[in-house]
Amino acid sequence: MKYESVTIKDIAQQLNLSTSTVSRALRGSYEISSKTKKLVVDYAKKINYQPNPIALSLKERRSHSIGIIVPEIANSFFSQAIDGIESVAYKHGYHVNISQTHESFEREMINVQHMASRSMDGLLVSVSAETNDSSYLKNLHERGLPIVFFDRIIDEIDTYKVVCDNFKGAYNATTHLIKQGYKNIAHITSSSHLFITKKRLEGYKKALEDYKIKFNENLVRYCDHGGMDIEEVRNNIISLFSSKNAPDAIISAGDRITTVMISVMKNQSSIKKKIAYIGFSNSDLTDMFSPSLSVVRQPAFEMGKTAMELLIKIIESKRPIKEFETKTMESKIIIKESSLIPKK
Amino acid sequence: MKYESVTIKDIAQQLNLSTSTVSRALRGSYEISSKTKKLVVDYAKKINYQPNPIALSLKERRSHSIGIIVPEIANSFFSQAIDGIESVAYKHGYHVNISQTHESFEREMINVQHMASRSMDGLLVSVSAETNDSSYLKNLHERGLPIVFFDRIIDEIDTYKVVCDNFKGAYNATTHLIKQGYKNIAHITSSSHLFITKKRLEGYKKALEDYKIKFNENLVRYCDHGGMDIEEVRNNIISLFSSKNAPDAIISAGDRITTVMISVMKNQSSIKKKIAYIGFSNSDLTDMFSPSLSVVRQPAFEMGKTAMELLIKIIESKRPIKEFETKTMESKIIIKESSLIPKK
DNA sequence: TTGTACGCGTTATCAT
């Protein structure tokens, strides 16, 4: 039960040549006579010779492949970002290996190690909600593994990063709700240690401040598993609405949390009054929701493209890059029905 | 810009041992003194030694990794199937490499070749809508590469396959619409050469036949790009409704086609009358649609699990397996509002 | 109990 493939050695044997001659002929070396070259190339094509990339990786310490580490592929933001990454990668001859962490720190470590040890030329990483300790990443990065972070970045690791303007996105969303007349605006978000969580919280707070609304700690709820643990979201929602100071509007962070939140509210009979909400989401389906969902949308595809371009820049740079920048892209706020429900 | 890692040779040098001693010590061989063993293991741990899987793959011709080839990861059915695959794979110590074809035959070939040449121990494949020629897969399979097909199977290749009962799913959906009083039921589906397309069409036809409704070729529309080409779907829908014999209900195949169809109908002012529809979909969001979507749901997670179990069976079998079976799993039809709209 | 040598597939270096 073993997959056997043709090697350079087989060709050499058949043609009574040495492996080095065959190798050179296949690579079109100028020191091989065109006669031999043709002989080899034709035969190789005939028996469908494919160089063994494993042997190449072992020798060259590179694989022309890059690895993607994301929390969930079943998340519109990430799947769109992956599409962007692929579009650039294929154009430059890189293969793409996708893996998901399911927001688990342990799985993330395993996947990253796996990618690194498989001679991935570089990694595009968006860390899991659980990831609090990035030392293992820092370690790999310091040993020379090219990494570009996107969306869920690690601030402390000095490399290229691609994010959208989370502060502004949250600020705009909050402002929008305030302008609609809502005063008790809750923020349900991912785990507290994520950089994007902090930025979004800052945007939310700043908007409240600018409109002289007192910040209420109790209205901010964290989901340490980034929405993967439905109970966690549900408990947050229920507790939010059972407090004496129940919210009249919510701004939620991330695709998963947003959809779980809506689903919980829909099925929770204890939540009777109409709530306005707006969420960070890149889903294509939000228009079909009822009410249609107001969203903060990130330029996922573009972010993926940019991240891949930066990664290639690191990989193919002759000398180590010293100066890194963080590319910040604009998010877009799209107002639909869910945030426009008139307050009673 | 090169990622250097610790090798067995480094350890051997540091400890004044031979590489083979180190190798054996690390693998816990009984022929190594426990003193040496401890020395090596401790030192290896200290400097965080990781065996190089590339070297191992080259040597052992296997990688303890399997590859997944699907059309789209941003498709609930496939992302759920992948979750099922991962759950089994991790339990058995296999790594999982995900790749998507975007319904492109060319991309599929490239990805499959890539996986095969990367010493994947086996492949889980769901072919693209464009895939008409499976000879390259057949070739690889005959040369010993373990392959299990799921959902989008290739009937002609003799191996394990996992599908859901597409005939029955389509039959039940069609019957349901008929019982609601609909007579002019269209079927908008994926590319005509796909096995699942054929089966679903058969189910649809049989239901019509059983209820004495004449089959109308013009009410069946194929999307050769499986819904990836939005214009293709739109044109099909528009042409369907501009014919004199416009449908009063639709049954659609696949997540992508279903959502694109809904979106087109929603935005197409020329489609005025209310249409009943039910679609093959595994999305978690269909309840939030307006109207909520009636679906035929496949047991995606279970299908992924089963496929992975079968693949492991092939990979780990001592002797070539001769007798293969096709596992058929039940789909579930879930009635919501979209197929219950009273006929005017 | 430990060391030496080989092979997995390839290319670069150094002969011839």
Add this chain to the structure above:
DNA sequence: ATGATAACGCGTACAA
């Protein structure tokens, strides 16, 4: 213009 050999990292048959 072509061939022989070493090296990438590992495990193992064989030697000591």
